[in-house]
Amino acid sequence: MERLQKVIANAGVASRRKAEQMIQDGKVKVNGKLVTELGVKVSDSDRVEVEGIELTKEEKRYFLLYKPRGVVSAVTDDKGRSVVTDYFDDIPERLYPVGRLDYETSGLLLMTNDGEFANLLMHPKYNVEKRYVARVKGIPEKRKNCNNLHVGS
Incomplete structure (x- = not known):
């Protein structure tokens, strides 16, 4: 299990900080459900979408x-x-x-x-x-x- 913002960053979508902001802004879904709170952990079997686009592992x-x-x-x-x-x-x-x-x-x-x-x-x-x-x-x-x-x- 990995933190959602780390998964987003590792997929090359954005930096971790920007990924955190995207989560808080309501731009991320996990298994079809909107996620707006930080700290959510996902597994390799979870389906993650950012702004409607499903992530693939880079x-x-x-x-x-x-x-x-x-x-x-x-x-x-x-x-x-x-x-x-x-x-x-x-x-x-x-x-x-x-x-x-x-x-x-x-x-x-x-x-x-x-x-x-x-x-x-x-x-x-x-x-x-x-x-x-x-x-x-x-x-x-x-x-x-x-000293320089x-x-x-």
Whole structure:
């Protein structure tokens, strides 16, 4: 048994938070009955509908993307910049990045529709070690009264 909002999110319809709002807004039915309260659990045999469309289980997908500079590590961008999901237009599943790289940073990024796996990798309580390599111009120097490193001139 899994929480309804998790099932909706895992089906790629919406994030868990948006799924919770959809439930509260009366847009979800389980076995033909309207559900508006959070906390309802469903099994694989239950029929779940969101806005009249029956959910099907999405196949879990995993991709590695070498994110170039000038691309946002997000699903959408309110400034109209290119985002990592732009590289997956031909993939029907709702993918999202696991972790983030700065806009002007390039590097390897995992893309998936597997929320549980993404959470295991990102949530601090699972203590997954991450390693970053940074290349900078100049020699970093420590400034007085400051714990941050700055690039020297």
